[in-house]
Amino acid sequence: MSAPVPLPAATGVAPASARAELGELVRLAGPLVVANLLQMAVYAVDVVFVARLGEVELAAATLGVYVYSVVMWALVGMTGAAAPLIAAELGARANAVREVRRSFRMALWLTVIAAAPFLLLLANGEALLLLAGQDARVAKRADAFMDILLWAMIPAVAASVMRTAAAALGRPAYAMAVNVMALLVAVGANWLLVFGNLGFPRLGLEGSALASVLTTVAMLFAYAAILLLDRRLRRFRLFGRWWRAEWARLREIVKLGVPIALTLTFEGALFGGAGFLMGLIGVMEVAAHAVALNIAAIAFQVPFGIAQAATIRVGLGYGAGDRVWIARAGWVALGVTVGFMALTAAALLLFPRLFVSAYVDAGAAGNARLVALSVQLLLVAAMFQLFDGGQVVAAAVLRGLQDTRVPMIVALFGYWVAGFGTAVLLGFQAGWGGTGIWWGLAMGVAVVYGLLLWRWAARERLGLLPA
Known part of the structure; x- marks a missing residue:
C-alpha cells in the first residue's frame, strides 16, 4: 500500500x-468509499x-x-x-x-x-x-x-x-x-x-x-x-x-451521539419496516424488495463515504471558526453527492433489467414475476437516489456543526410519519402493492433531505455557526 x-x-x-x-474531499472520501x-x-x-x-x-x-x-x-x-x-x-x-x-x-x-x-x-x-x-x-x-x-x-x-x-x-x-x-x-x-x-x-x-x-x-x-x-x-x-x-468529554459524546444513534435507527427501521409490509403482500414481493434494496445499497456506499468525510471537513472549519471554510466544505460535499447520485439514478432508469440480472436469472420463465417486480422497484429507486444520497450528506454536514438533535427529530418525522405513512397508504389503501411501499420510502427520504437541506442553508440564521 x-x-x-x-x-x-x-x-x-x-x-x-x-x-x-x-x-x-476526494482524497479523504475516496478510500472511505x-x-x-x-x-x-x-x-x-x-x-x-x-x-x-x-x-x-x-x-x-x-x-x-x-x-x-x-x-x-x-x-x-x-x-x-x-x-x-x-x-x-x-x-x-x-x-x-x-x-x-x-x-x-x-x-x-x-x-x-x-x-x-x-x-x-x-x-x-x-x-x-x-x-x-x-x-x-x-x-x-x-x-x-x-x-x-x-x-x-x-x-x-x-x-x-x-x-x-x-x-x-x-x-x-x-x-x-x-x-x-x-x-x-x-x-x-x-x-x-x-x-x-x-x-x-x-x-x-x-x-x-x-x-x-x-x-x-x-x-x-x-x-x-x-x-x-x-x-x-x-x-x-x-x-x-x-x-x-474524562467525564465532561464523555457527556459531550453522549449528547451528540445519542441523537445520531436514534437517527440511524429510525432510518434502518424504516427499510426493515418496508420489508415487513412487503411480507404482508407476498413472498415474491419480499424477494423483489431484497434484490432492489441490495442494488440501491451498493450505490449508497458512495454518498455514505462522502458523508463520513464531510463531517470531518466541516468539523475542521467549525473548529477553526472559519465560516467560509464551513460553507465551502458543506456545499462541495452536497454538490458532489447529488452529481453522482444523478448518474446512478440515470443508470437505474435506463438499465434496470441489467442490474436485476446480476442477482437472478432474468431469462428463466420461473423468475418472470420476480424480475418484473424488481424492475418496477428499481425505477422507483432511481427517483429516490438523489434524495437518499443527499439526506445522508446533509445530516453529515450538520453533524460537523455538532447539530444532531433537530436532525434526529426531522428523521423521526420524515421516515415514520411521511415515509411509513405514505407506504401504508399507497401500498394498501390505494392498492399499489410493493411499488406503493417503495414510493413511501422515496417520500420519506425526500422529506428528510428537504428539511435538512433547508436547515443547512439557514445555519447562520439558526445560530449553528461558531462565533
Whole structure:
C-alpha cells in the first residue's frame, strides 16, 4: 500500500478555493468509499456460505444479522460523535494532542458501556424473535447464531472508532487496507469453519458466526497496530492513560451521539419496516424488495463515504471558526453527492433489467414475476437516489456543526410519519402493492433531505455557526 497522504487541512489552513476543497474531499472520501464497498463484500461472504446450508439456516442468519446490525449501527453512530469533536479540535489547533486523545479514549469507553445492555438483549434472541412472531425453528437457530455473533459487537464498534480517528488525523487509506484484510479473513474463516475444510470442525451456522467474530477481532487488532505504529498517528498517543476518565468529554459524546444513534435507527427501521409490509403482500414481493434494496445499497456506499468525510471537513472549519471554510466544505460535499447520485439514478432508469440480472436469472420463465417486480422497484429507486444520497450528506454536514438533535427529530418525522405513512397508504389503501411501499420510502427520504437541506442553508440564521 502506498503511503497515506496527510490532509493539509489538518494543519488548520483552509483550502483557498472550491476546487481545492474538492481535492481534499476526494482524497479523504475516496478510500472511505472503497472501504465501505469492501465491507459490503465482507457481509456478502457470510450470505454466500450460509445460503448453502438450507433455507432455515439462511433465514436464521438473516434475522440474527438484522437484529445485530440495528444495534451495532446505533452504537457506531453514538461513538461516531467523536468525529466532529476531533475534527473541531484539529481545526482549532493542529497539535491538539491531548484533546484528540480525550475524545478517542472516551469514545472507546462508551463503546463498552453502551454495548453491555445490548449484549444481554442479543443473548435472548430466541425469545425476542418468538415475540416478533417468527417461526420457532428459525428463532431457535437464530438464537444459537446470535449467542456467538454478539461477541463481535464491541470489537466492531471499537474498530469503527479507530477508523474514524485515523481518517480524521489524515490517514483514511488505512480503512481500505484493513477491509481488504477483513475480506480475506472472512472468506478463509467461513471456508474453514462452516464446511470443516482442512481438518477444521464442520460448525455450519455457528461457524459463520464465529468467522464474523474472528474477522472483527482481526480488524480491531489491525487498527490498533496502525494507531501505534504509524509515524503521524502515534504522536497523538491515543492509547495513553486509557484508564483515566474524562467525564465532561464523555457527556459531550453522549449528547451528540445519542441523537445520531436514534437517527440511524429510525432510518434502518424504516427499510426493515418496508420489508415487513412487503411480507404482508407476498413472498415474491419480499424477494423483489431484497434484490432492489441490495442494488440501491451498493450505490449508497458512495454518498455514505462522502458523508463520513464531510463531517470531518466541516468539523475542521467549525473548529477553526472559519465560516467560509464551513460553507465551502458543506456545499462541495452536497454538490458532489447529488452529481453522482444523478448518474446512478440515470443508470437505474435506463438499465434496470441489467442490474436485476446480476442477482437472478432474468431469462428463466420461473423468475418472470420476480424480475418484473424488481424492475418496477428499481425505477422507483432511481427517483429516490438523489434524495437518499443527499439526506445522508446533509445530516453529515450538520453533524460537523455538532447539530444532531433537530436532525434526529426531522428523521423521526420524515421516515415514520411521511415515509411509513405514505407506504401504508399507497401500498394498501390505494392498492399499489410493493411499488406503493417503495414510493413511501422515496417520500420519506425526500422529506428528510428537504428539511435538512433547508436547515443547512439557514445555519447562520439558526445560530449553528461558531462565533
